[in-house]
Amino acid sequence: MVDRIESLRAEASAAISAAPDRAALEELRVRFLGRRSELTGILRGISELEPSERGPVGAAANAARTALEDELAARREALDAAEIERALEGEAIDVTLPGTPPVAPGHLHVLTRTRREIEDVFVGLGYRVLEGPEIEHDFYNFTALNHPPGHPARMLQDSFYIDSTTLPAGVLNERGLPPGPQDVLLRTHTSPMQVRAMEAQEPPIFIVVPGTVYRRDTIDATHLPMFNQVEGLAVGEGISLTDLAGTLDHAAKALFGPERRTRLKPDYFPFTEPSVQVDVSCFACDGSGRLANGERDPLCKGTGWIEILGAGMVDPNVFGFVGGEYDPETTQGFAFGMGIERIAMLKHGIPDLRLFFENDVRFLEQFS
Amino acid sequence: MRVPFGWLTEYCDPGLAPEELAELLSMRAVEVERVSRVGVPSTDGFEVGRVVSAEQHPNADRLRVCEVETSEGTRTIVCGAPNVAAGQAVAVALPGARMPDGQKLKRAKLRGVESNGMILSERELELGDDHAGIMVLDTDAAPGTPLADVLPITDSVLELDLNPNRVDCMGVYGVAREVHAITGAPLAPAPWELDAEPEGGGSVQDLASVTVEVPELCPRFTARAFTEITLGPSPTWLRARLLAAGMRPIFNAVDITNYVMLITAQPLHAFDLDRVPGGELIIRTAREGETMTTLDGIERTLDAETVLVCDRDGPAGIAGIMGGQRSEVSDATTSVLLEVANWDGVNVLRTSSLLGLRSDASSRNEKQLHPELTIRAQRLASRLFAELCGATVVPGTVDAAAEIPAPHRISLHGARLDSLLGVPIERAEASAGLGRLGFEVAEAGERDLEVTVPVERHYDVTREVDVIEEVGRLHGLDRLPRTLPAHPDRVGGLSREQLVRRRVEDVIRDLGFDQIVSWAFVDAGLADRLRLLGDDERRVAVATHNPISEEHARMRTTLLGGLLDAARHNLARDVARVALFESGPVYLRESAGDEGGPLTGRFAGRMPPPARERHRLAGLLVGGLAPPTWRGSAPAGDAAGFYSLKGALETLAAQLGVALALSPGAEPFLHPGRAASLAIDGRGAGWIGELHPLVSREWDLPGASAFELDLAPLSDAFGGGEERYRDLTSHPSVLQDLAVTVGEEVPAERVREAVAHGGGELLVDARIFDVYRGEQVGPGRKSLALRLEFRAADRTLTDAEVGEARERIRRELAEIGGSLRE
Incomplete structure (x- = not known):
């Protein structure tokens, strides 16, 4: 069971770092951490396990979940920044046009x-x-x-x-x-x-x-x-x-x-x-x-x-x-x-x- | 006064170069404006020559070929003068000599004959006017003698810039006395010391008489007579001196009068004795409107204060200024009656100013000469008449003198001398210096002197302080140490009004305005061009009696004219921004009041000023303050810059902590719908507005706006430095926006006032931030958006409190036909 958790986590990690945009990322969140996801299912079924297995499986599943949540957040931030950069590219101005001068002071005689x-x-x-x-x-x-x-x-x-x-x-x-x-x-x-x-x-x-x-x-x-x-x-x-x-x-x-x-x-x-x-x-x-x-x-x-x-x-x-x-x-x-x-x-x-x-x-x- | 150096040093020669002496005189006595030169630039190449032969030129009727003996033997000189003849001693310029105009003389071939030099006329040497022939020298000097040894062919001239107190230095001997006093070099005896020997029997009283009817205006009148005069040109040395001194030689009898004046400073006048009937002279004042023709041939109309020298036939001269044509000396004269008189200087100055007639005589007489100088001049002139005209000096002097003033005797206290100059001066030094200046000096007590003032300084040195000046300048003003007054209790500073004025000028400058300074006088037509109406008090100007032109005849009553002129000047020169201000007085035909300070025209002193001078600040703006850029120009609807100008004025008021109120107003030179009155603390303080198109057109301006503000109310209201702390942080304020719809005719300020009134004391600020016109508010109405700030100092306001205030505002607005847009 623990092995299965590790392989799920590796699979999810790879998918998250490859996600091209926020929509794909949301899909991955649902797939790996959503209510119907396998990892959620494992966590939900812990009580049905042998008492000796409950500890290690629970710890592994929780660790995987936390790690994946962090990865999702990090990936989301990276995608956001890239998106802003793309938008700014369209907002360029001609920096070589003359600046607008403040009202210049006059002169005492x-x-x-x-x-x-x-x-x-x-x-x-x-x-x-x-x-x-x-x-x-x-x-x-x-x-x-x-x-x-x-x-x-x-x-x-x-x-x-x-x-x-x-x-x-x-x-x-x-x-x-x-x-x-x-x-x-x-x-x-x-x-x-x-x-x-x-x-x-x-x-x-x-x-x-x-x-x-x-x-x-x-x-x-x-x-x-x-x-x-x-x-x-x-x-x-x-x-x-x-x-x-x-x-x-x-x-x-x-x-x-x-x-x-x-x-x-x-x-x-x-x-x-x-x-x-x-x-x-x-x-x-x-x-x-x-x-x-x-x-x-x-x-x-x-x-x-x-x-x-x-x-x-x-x-x-x-x-x-x-x-x-x-x-x-x-x-x-x-x-x-x-x-x-x-x-x-x-x-x-x-x-x-x-x-x-x-x-x-x-x-x-x-x-x- | 032009003082020829050679002449001066004949009386006192300290052995200095002209420039050195000039510097010394400037530092110790009288200003020498410049040192100039007369005659040839160098004496090299000028010699005495003897004409050995003078033969007709083979190819030219008017030229002679002369053999002239010079230092290098005999040389051939071609000469065009008719008077050249063998045996004459002549003035010769050799090739290479520099003529007075700086040209170098060259060998030249004249009609085939080479000329090795030039035989000179007077005019070529600048020794006289004569150019009819060459100068024949009256000398035994051997050929080859340097010409400078026998003729004054070059000299330096010290050009003095004399102040009116130093009439003594309008005579060369007076300047020599100064040279003596400052250098200690010996002074030759005065040229008037020796009198002429009279000849024959009889007396001048038999030939002439003088009646002085106005002794107060003619303190002394002296006359001498000279008979058997031989008229002719003066000797070269005399003519050279006159020319160097800037006077034209005429002939001996006239030249003598000028020459003696140039030595003694005392003017003289020679009458043709035979043209003075009975030799009888009367000194009287003119009848109003009486006329006479002066020496210069101009008929002059006189007034009743003019003093005349008359003979039996009428005026013969204007006293102390100029003689008359009728009895002037001519080439037929054989006897001269020489007038040397002393006149009242104030009267001479008055008459010469009135007639616009200034002469060498008047410029001396107007400065008040001493009566004693008349005799000096008579003595010297008599000798010269005998020597130069071969005249017989008739014994005696006609002398009509009022009482000669007693010489001033002055005590010079050593303590006062030291205290005024600030340095101790040895009594011996003071005594010696004054003695050289001609003062009689006696020691008194331990440190003091008793001095007697010489006659030539009688009217200049009358008090102890005048004597101290003499001692100080001879000591050397440039040798005085530098100290600062020892008054530690003094406190300097600017007055409140001066500080406010500086602040105002600085703020308006920082807001983008350039300061101008324009003429205080304006032309009479300005009032019309500004469209000022008949009863406008700005039409009532103080005017000068004698303006330089009608354009500068009246004192300005508004600063606007100068700003308009300056704006036109600059617009015509494509200046990018015309934003101008002036800070200065206007001049009003009102009595100066007892209130206020200099800004209102009240100044220190017992007598109030004759008129009212109010200090104003005025500005003029063409277009906007910010230069147009690619992002656009002035804000829409403000092409004339009114709101920019108003904004600047509001900022100025805010900077000074002054509440400036605007209300719709009218000025004849402003756009009738775009003009406002300015008030500070309820006092009228000026105006602001867009210029009337007719005024703009008159000055070739596009739309422009202007203001004029009295500085006194601004200064009075100035709150700088008096602010009290207010707690704005403990209880936050409530900000709300309000949109008000009102009729077009309601001024925005009226709306703001209604809002402020309704808001009561909880409303601490209400400002308009938008104006909207359009379908949503309907025709004939506008919508104003205001930002309101409510605050109480002691609590945080509740919604209910603010709601009540809003309700009151709504009611107030209803009164002026306004409603809230919710």
Whole structure:
């Protein structure tokens, strides 16, 4: 009897491993393990056997049954996997077609980016960022910045004055010739905020003021009637010209690279005394004035230096206009102003100011 | 200001090359913009020659064949000048010499005769205008002497970029004083130190008189007279200096006035004394509308603040700017009345701006000269009139002077000097430097100085801080150490509004938009092209009085114009995606309020700003945000990108934690059926919509959508950083879908609101995920599918609770004509 079980099991095993599909497998299950199968019959008839045979026959039959069930399951899984593989073959796609792009991010304007870079350098040095009006009183733009009416320094900045009939009623304004503190204009620099900020806050004061300014220039590659500046103001006890030099040296290195050097030259602004111009060592020629091929560097015109900003110690007359805690005899501090377009042009090699305001996407996309 | 190097170093020569001196001046005194060159590039090959013979050319009427003695013996030179003659000393260029234009002179055969060089005219050497004949030299120099020894045939010119405070450097001697101060090289005595010797009896008062009616505008008026003048060309050296300085030589009497101005910075004006009736001059202001013809032949109409130099017959010159034609010096002049006057700079600048008339004189007078300079100029000019014109200097000076201002005496405190500059400066160093600049210096106390300001710096150096600037720059600004302010208590940072603005710009950028920056000024026609109606407040703009053109005359009241221009620009260039935004102010004719911060136009300072500047964010989208691919383009029904744009705006609001509400609205530039108003916390905040086809057509755009959003309400509502934790895990929520049929005219938001209202507080979310129109819902109706989320914070909801909520929703929907599709 045991021999018969072994031969049944061998026969079934061979058939299972040869079964071509799930239907054949089901047929084999019924044939070898079904209720009418011989193996089931043997198990059912065990009680009728001799007691001595019952043990060995039962064990053999149960073992055969378990083994065949495992084999059936394994074979079923193998057949399933093969079937899925066959189905997938029909689902092929052309993987060489272009992918669907996600919505690509746009771009911040390079002026926004540059303005933020400058702001962040000074925030890191403990400055707050302030903003001011672009339509401004002559008083703040010129008079309080030590440009008396008729002063020739006003000629340095040809201004857009506002048609007084287009201002809200009650605004202090009156067109004068020469223009004076009663006039209203588009600010020619961000410097008016020096006075406004000091009016609003006692020293010490550390601020930078980014913003748009206007000068009456016709549009060409190096002149625009509208551009952007960042003003800086640091006023407090003992703040000196060497502090100005150190602060702007730090800023130049942060903006243009740690290997940059700066130098100060005498300059003139009515609202600073002494006044200085700050140059940074040229990044195209590393300050040598000559390019690697020996030619004169066109960026710095062979001088090795590039002008980046104007600065100086706040003129006592400006403190006089602010009044209050700002005693002209004892208060000191420095101020500076830099052009955002100029910094961006130098950093990115942008050749023409007009590109900033043309808003050509092919330009905008170059700066993310 | 052009400063010829040879002229400058005659007064102070530190032995430096022009470029080295230029660099030093830039670092310590005044900016030298560039160093240029006048005359020949090299003095090699230029010699003095002596004409031995000059014979008629055998084959040409107008040419002479000359034998000229030079360093290498006698050579043949063919010359076309009519004035060449035997015995003359002449300027010769030998073959190989480089002419001012850089051309190398070659041997040449002229009508069969070989010419071994060239006899030069003034113009060929850039020493003057004269090209009628060759230059005949007034020299005993032997033939072969280098020409540069007898003529200034080459020089460098330092081109100064002067600031308005340094009018003293508009004179060559003033620049020489700077060279002296920064190098220590000796300074020659001032050229005006010696006065001319007057001749004969009588006095200038017999020939001329001056009445100054406006002493506040004419602090000093001086005049001298010169008679028996011999007019003629100035000597070569003088003409060369004028040319190098950028002025045209005319003849001696006029050249002298220019030359003296170029040395002293003080303008002068020569009248023909015989054309000034009675020699009588009156300084007065013009009558409104009075006219006169200036030297340049142009008739000028004047106003009542213009100051005139008049004679008995009327205006003879505009004070400090330009003389008149009527009494100008001509080739018939034999006597000169020389005016050297001091004027009010503000008035000169005003008049010259008004007339659009700038001159070498006005550019100096407008910067306020000191009255003392007038006498300096008179002295130097008198000597030159005697020397160069053979003039008789009439004794005396007409001098109408208001009180001459007393020199400034300033205390320079050592402590203040060190504190402002940040480095200790030796008193001896400060004292020596100031002394070289012409300051009188006396020591006071242990560390201080008492200084007296020289007249040429009187209006520039008036306070201690101005003296400190002088000491600082002479010390060398580039030598200062670098330090940082010692204020450890300062705290930097961005304001909340600034942080929100950055965030907004970043999010809209990340959503696919490119930032533009457009002109703040727009043309007056923009309002019409945007179809803004007569009473639309955006038609009311602040305008500039003097725009560069009508296209830039008005300040923008909406950001839309700039976006439309930029969209057109880019579409015309086939840019793949036109999704643009701008973040910037609009300018409104309103008083700035007391509320809010910079985003609403309220800024620091005692005086409020003259107008209202509101910061806005605006965007424009043409088509979709995703580029069209082979799988299809924009979602159906959204060719103009409205829902893409709205989606971007909703994402922006969500990123900032702000509830942005849309309701159907209208703007004249938007499609009437596809426009919405934006609100944040119940405050109007802007608009969104598809552009009106007429507006799109005006800018050559296909369908496009746009929005404009005030940033202040967004910033006020910004909840970043304030979120509180909510428990969403302990009690699961119940999700259900709902299909609602309503009339076509009912906005989806109205349906959502009804559902939300009916669901009560158990309904935590309801969002529309499908819209269906078709047979199953019938004509004039639509079906909206919503996903609802019910949840309670403290318990798991029962079916009964959700069922009750659904029933309430059903009732709410019935109110707006809606029914549930089960």
